Amino acid sequence: SAGRDGGADDAPPPVIGRYARTLGAQVPGRLVTSAKSWLSHASVDRLAAILPWGAAEGVDKVSPVDASASYLAHVRAAWDARFPDAPLAKQDVILTVPASFDDGARALTVEAARRAKLPALRLLEEPQAAFYDWLYGQRATLRDTFAAARRVLICDVGGGTTDLTLVDVAPGDDGEPAFTRVGVGNHLMLGGDNMDLALARLLEPRLTEPGTRLSAASLSQLVERCRAAKERLLGDDAPASVTVTLLGAGSKLVG
Numbered sequence: 099s100a101g102r103d104g105g106a107d108d109a110p111p112p113v114i115g116r117y118a119r120t121l122g123a124q125v126p127g128r129l130v131t132s133a134k135s136w137l138s139h140a141s142v143d144r145l146a147a148i149l150p151w152g153a154a155e156g157v158d159k160v161s162p163v164d165a166s167a168s169y170l171a172h173v174r175a176a177w178d179a180r181f182p183d184a185p186l187a188k189q190d191v192i193l194t195v196p197a198s199f200d201d202g203a204r205a206l207t208v209e210a211a212r213r214a215k216l217p218a219l220r221l222l223e224e225p226q227a228a229f230y231d232w233l234y235g236q237r238a239t240l241r242d243t244f245a246a247a248r249r250v251l252i253c254d255v256g257g258g259t260t261d262l263t264l265v266d267v268a269p270g271d272d273g274e275p276a277f278t279r280v281g282v283g284n285h286l287m288l289g290g291d292n293m294d295l296a297l298a299r300l301l302e303p304r305l306t307e308p309g310t311r312l313s314a315a316s317l318s319q320l321v322e323r324c325r326a327a328k329e330r331l332l333g334d335d336a337p338a339s340v341t342v343t344l345l346g347a348g349s350k351l352v353g
Contacts, residue, residue: 112160114172123322126345127153127315131322132291133169135258136162137210138196138203145206152314163210170214191219194227197254197261198285225252225263226279233277244275260286290325297324305344312344320344 112130113121122129130149137144139162147159160168170193177186193216195207204221211219229252236243247267254261262283270276298320302312305320312320320342327340 112168114168119322123319123326124345126313126319128157129318129322130160130165131318132258133162133165134196134207135287135291137166137206138199138259138285140200140202150315150318152318154315163206164213166207166210167213170211170216174214174216187215187217189217191217192222192227193219194222194224196256196259196285197223197225197263197282198259199223200285223261223263223279223282224256225254225261228252228254229263229265229277240275241273247275250277256289258287258289258291260288262286291321294321294325294328297321297328301342316344 112118118129119131122131127150133149136142136149142148142162144162147161147164149160149162149165150157153159174186191211193207193211195204199207207221208219229250233240244267250265250267252261252263252265254263260283263279264281266278266280267275268278298317301320301324302317306312311317323342323344327342330336330340
């Protein structure tokens with residue numbers, strides 16, 4: 099979500115979604131990203147208004163919990179607009195979380211859902227959710243698919259984290275395979291966000307004077323520009339190259 103100027107009583111609400119991401123690549127220091135990953139950072143106060151990280155004075159900040167709640171509230175509003183006769187508050191809701199989330203991060207996720215006015219819900223680990231979805235697609239041939247399998251490793255590489263989950267396979271009473279989760283990997287802060295940051299760090303020396311570094315706000319803007327360039331280069335009909343520019347960096351261009 100994109101931040102807004104502080105101190106204005108009539109300030110508009112924050113922008114959420116793809117448009118916020120586009121604006122964040124244009125204006126440094128006003129974009130909140132990876133709010134879910136921040137929920138697992140035990141070294142910071144996740145209920146305190148700390149995001150956008152490194153934002154300048156005068157920019158409103160929000161807590162990781164409130165940022166997560168704003169996303170969930172946006173989803174709730176979109177659902178209610180699409181299905182006015184079946185509001186989300188009357189549905190059975192399952193909210194997925196990284197398997198490596200500890201009890202604290204899970205509790206904060208539930209708190210974010212409460213602030214978003216979601217109904218009572220259940221938490222489900224993301225690798226398990228992906229595995230269940232895959233199993234549903236294989237439901238007609240499960241017995242043959244797992245005839246010789248005794249263990250499944252699920253690798254869930256997301257935007258900010260990588261989750262590893264180990265599932266044992268055993269014959270069920272009805273002959274169909276039965277699955278039991280037996281292990282979860284440590285919390286790995288590794289995902290698409292890290293690739294974007296690595297690209298930004300690679301380009302940073304070309305946009306700064308020798309011996310200097312970008313501010314946190316400018317680095318955040320560069321990360322978003324690198325993400326957009328990466329997605330273009332990896333997308334369909336990708337160009338041979340993409341130019342990355344940074345506002346406030348003079349006339350320098352990076353190809």
